[in-house]
Amino acid sequence: MPSTFLLLLLAAFIPGLVCQKTFAVQVGAQGNLAYDPPFIKAAQGDLIRFIFNPKNHSVTQSSFDSPCHPLTGGASSGFQFASNTSGLLDTWQFAVFSAANPFWFFCAQTQPVSHCGKGMVFAINPPAEPDPHSFDAFQRLAMSQASPTLSFTVTATITHDGSTFASVYTSYEGTPAPTYAPGGPVNHVVKVGVDGLSFSPSNISAAISDTVTFEFHPKNHTGTQSSFSHPCEPLEVTSTTGQVGFNSGFQFVSADTGFPTFQITINDTAPIWGYCSQPGPPKHCQSGMVFSINAVETGPNNFAAFKSLAMNGAILSGGVSTSSSALSSDPSQSVGGAANNGRWSVLISLIATAEVVGLS
Ligand SMILES: *[C@@H]1O[C@H](CO)[C@@H](O)[C@H](O)[C@H]1NC(C)=O
Ligand SMILES: *[C@@H]1O[C@H](CO)[C@@H](O)[C@H](O)[C@H]1NC(C)=O
Ligand SMILES: *[C@@H]1O[C@H](CO)[C@@H](O)[C@H](O)[C@H]1NC(C)=O
Ligand SMILES: *[C@@H]1O[C@H](CO)[C@@H](O)[C@H](O)[C@H]1NC(C)=O
Ligand SMILES: *[C@@H]1O[C@H](CO)[C@@H](O)[C@H](O)[C@H]1NC(C)=O
Numbered sequence: 001m002p003s004t005f006l007l008l009l010l011a012a013f014i015p016g017l018v019c020q021k022t023f024a025v026q027v028g029a030q031g032n033l034a035y036d037p038p039f040i041k042a043a044q045g046d047l048i049r050f051i052f053n054p055k056n057h058s059v060t061q062s063s064f065d066s067p068c069h070p071l072t073g074g075a076s077s078g079f080q081f082a083s084n085t086s087g088l089l090d091t092w093q094f095a096v097f098s099a100a101n102p103f104w105f106f107c108a109q110t111q112p113v114s115h116c117g118k119g120m121v122f123a124i125n126p127p128a129e130p131d132p133h134s135f136d137a138f139q140r141l142a143m144s145q146a147s148p149t150l151s152f153t154v155t156a157t158i159t160h161d162g163s164t165f166a167s168v169y170t171s172y173e174g175t176p177a178p179t180y181a182p183g184g185p186v187n188h189v190v191k192v193g194v195d196g197l198s199f200s201p202s203n204i205s206a207a208i209s210d211t212v213t214f215e216f217h218p219k220n221h222t223g224t225q226s227s228f229s230h231p232c233e234p235l236e237v238t239s240t241t242g243q244v245g246f247n248s249g250f251q252f253v254s255a256d257t258g259f260p261t262f263q264i265t266i267n268d269t270a271p272i273w274g275y276c277s278q279p280g281p282p283k284h285c286q287s288g289m290v291f292s293i294n295a296v297e298t299g300p301n302n303f304a305a306f307k308s309l310a311m312n313g314a315i316l317s318g319g320v321s322t323s324s325s326a327l328s329s330d331p332s333q334s335v336g337g338a339a340n341n342g343r344w345s346v347l348i349s350l351i352a353t354a355e356v357v358g359l360s
Contacts, residue, residue, distance in 0.1 A: 022047040025122065027080075028057045033107070033115045035059075035122040039135045042124050044099040052080035052090045057115065059092060059122065060108040064133055067142035068106050068116035079109065094124075102126045104138060116142050185209040187263075190291060192251070192276065193217040197284050199276075199291035203303040206266045206293050214262045216251035221276045221284065223248040223262055223291070228273050228301050231310035232285035250278070271295045273306055285310050 021043070026036040027050050040048060050059045061074030070076060077092035096103070103124040107115035121142045126135040188210060191200045194217040206212055214223040225245025230238040235245030248262035266272075272293040276284040290310045292303040 019043070020045050020047065022049055025050050026053060027051060027059060027107070028053045028055065028120075031055075033118040033120040035105075035107075035120065038121070038139070039123040039126050042096045042099065044096060046096045048094045048096065048124065050077060050092045050094070052077075052082050052092070054082045054084065056081045056109055056111075057120075058108045059094070059105050062104050062106050062121075064102070064104050064138055064141070067104065067121055067138055068108075068114065070108065071104075076108070096124055099125060102133070106142060119143050185211060187211045187213055189213050189215055190223070191215050191217060192223060193219065193221045193253075193289075197276070197282070197287045197289040199223075199289065202290070202307075203292045203295055203297075208266055208268060210266045212264050212266065212293060214248055214264075215259045216248070216253050216261070217259055218253045218255055220250055220252045221278055221289070222250055223274055224277045225272060225274045226290075228271065228306055229309070231273060231290055231306055232275050232277075232283070234277070245274075247277075266293065269294050271301070275310060287311070 023040050023042060023046065025040070025048055028034070029036055031054070035050075042048065056079055058077050058079050060076040061071045062069055063071050075094055080090050080092065082089055094103075104126075105122040105124075107120040109115040109120075119139050119142060121139050123135045123138055126138060127133050129136060131137070186207070188204050188206050190204065190212060192214050194200055194215075199214075204212070224247045225235045226233055227235055227238055234247060235243050239245075246264050251260050251262070253259065273295075274291050274293075276289040278284040278289075280287075288307055288311050290307050292306055295301065295303045295306065297303065
């Protein structure tokens, strides 16, 4: 039967023509932030049909290294909004044009949370475990990178007995509104190096107009302001907005001298991060000698995360893209509004659009 033989021959050489398969992938089924199945082994020419369940998801191509960022020139379904499960669900197809390399995808939805950061990623032909580029590794990377913090520029104007103090700073989601210090400013004493390579206490809350006094104990430490994402570098080195941080400089203290001090005034409730810049050995910052003032403990950028970044040097790159619509345009809702007790008044205004700060 020469004709059958010819067909078989064709089948063997043109798999795209004869053996093309279509895989169905449910996007966000049952309200889960997941693709089902999460990855697929496909041949060249196969089709992947994505079925969009409620609510509002996308299938957006990324790279392994940057799971939650669209790949330049990559494929994307765009956002697919579905409100009704019983209606006909929208689909989007992706043709596997090459089986030589894996394809990586994520859901670009960031409202109200980053879907990618919750592990909503998908892959075609990922290498199997325990390959460092396995699907699980990709998903873990997505979840670790996607703890972005929305930062926005805030202007706080504080009026006190007829004088007005304005300060502009970068604030973060979840930061409490600036408040006056009830009963007047408080001085917080932070002992430096009294208990090994640490600040005691290491994480404090302080109100506007409070002071923080660093009291230096033996041997040779600093209190130097840094940023969340770069715990062990001076703020001015990594700031993209020209901020200059405070720095006590090295305070060499021997057993028989007094304890020198360095004082800062709290102007706003933006988180303040800092470290001891003694390079040692051992490097004090990398040994965990860091502090925070007004860290948002309920968010991802809490003091424990900061300390861990300092100690592990694990500065993760990337983050999740989002739009400025993430923020309410009503400044009083974004940062907590105005506090006023007659003597002090604090006014906050949102003056810049949101910007995403990953951990880089
Ligand atoms: C779907 O989500 C995107 C991104 O958050 C948003 O821009 C779009 O307005 C949403 N669509 C609907 C219909 O809500
Ligand atoms: C969902 O869609 C179905 C079919 O289009 C329609 O009959 C039903 O009324 C819709 N339900 C809602 C809640 O919109
Ligand atoms: C304190 O430490 C710094 C940095 O290591 C060093 O340059 C300085 O000389 C030290 N001061 C004293 C008095 O040892
Ligand atoms: C508070 O403002 C004063 C005056 O502008 C400045 O010297 C000080 O460094 C600020 N405090 C902090 C913690 O940035
Ligand atoms: C924050 O400070 C408190 C009180 O000093 C302390 O008990 C806690 O361990 C600190 N948190 C971290 C992560 O070190």
